[in-house]
Amino acid sequence: MSRSLLRSVLELRTPITRLPPSFLLPIQARRSLSSTTTSQTPSSIPATPLDNIAKPAPAATATATTTPTGEPVAASSAAAAAAALYPKQPQTPTTLSPESAQSIAQLLPLLRAQPAHYITAHIWGRPYLVTAGDQIRLPFRMPGAVPGDVLRLDRASALGSRDYTLRGAPYVDERLFECRAVVTGVETEPLRVKVKTKRRQRRNKTVKSKHRYTILRINELVIKGPEAIGL
Numbered sequence: 001m002s003r004s005l006l007r008s009v010l011e012l013r014t015p016i017t018r019l020p021p022s023f024l025l026p027i028q029a030r031r032s033l034s035s036t037t038t039s040q041t042p043s044s045i046p047a048t049p050l051d052n053i054a055k056p057a058p059a060a061t062a063t064a065t066t067t068p069t070g071e072p073v074a075a076s077s078a079a080a081a082a083a084a085l086y087p088k089q090p091q092t093p094t095t096l097s098p099e100s101a102q103s104i105a106q107l108l109p110l111l112r113a114q115p116a117h118y119i120t121a122h123i124w125g126r127p128y129l130v131t132a133g134d135q136i137r138l139p140f141r142m143p144g145a146v147p148g149d150v151l152r153l154d155r156a157s158a159l160g161s162r163d164y165t166l167r168g169a170p171y172v173d174e175r176l177f178e179c180r181a182v183v184t185g186v187e188t189e190p191l192r193v194k195v196k197t198k199r200r201q202r203r204n205k206t207v208k209s210k211h212r213y214t215i216l217r218i219n220e221l222v223i224k225g226p227e228a229i230g231l
């Protein structure tokens with residue numbers, strides 16, 4: 001009798017390692033039990049050959065920080081942006097037809113001999129008929145131009161005097177003339193105030209604008225002879 005009692009006491013002290021049947025457990029316990037039974041041990045996972053493992057692609061080589069000319073990349077990118085913003089004017093073709101070459105060789109000295117000359121200069125695509133001493137008010141503020149800067153106008157569609165006119169197709173060769181302009185200052189227009197309204201709305205929108213314009217003065221206009229282009 002004492003042995004059976006001692007055995008029952010020892011069974012109560014030791015924890016029960018065997019779980020009851022699954023139909024007696026709650027739903028959450030059933031899920032955990034099923035997950036533990038389906039999981040594999042690390043020893044049961046088959047080993048993968050090293051050749052079948054996808055190797056990472058080699059990292060791309062770093063690009064050089066300098067261009068072949070030795071200039072930094074930042075400087076080259078800034079120059080490219082400036083070239084895109086202010087494109088270089090195309091050069092006038094140097095090849096002339098025999099008729100044009102003969103006409104220039106005969107009439108250009110007569111044009112130079114007359115006292116007053118004029119030029120139809122193109123600034124940012126806009127033509128301006130000017131002579132030496134004239135003042136030009138550009139319809140915009142030229143970026144980067146400060147008072148005192150000297151600009152050479154190398155695009156012209158016509159050169160002329162009182163009796164003769166030399167026209168380009170579409171522009172005159174820049175080697176036949178020299179036209180320079182000085183930036184005299186920046187002019188500011190009066191303040192403009194515009195009130196914008198919309199239908200069936202009580203509020204008004206006030207827009208203020210005060211534009212600035214660059215002022216140029218033509219201080220030099222020289223017409224060269226036919227020898228400038230090899231005639």
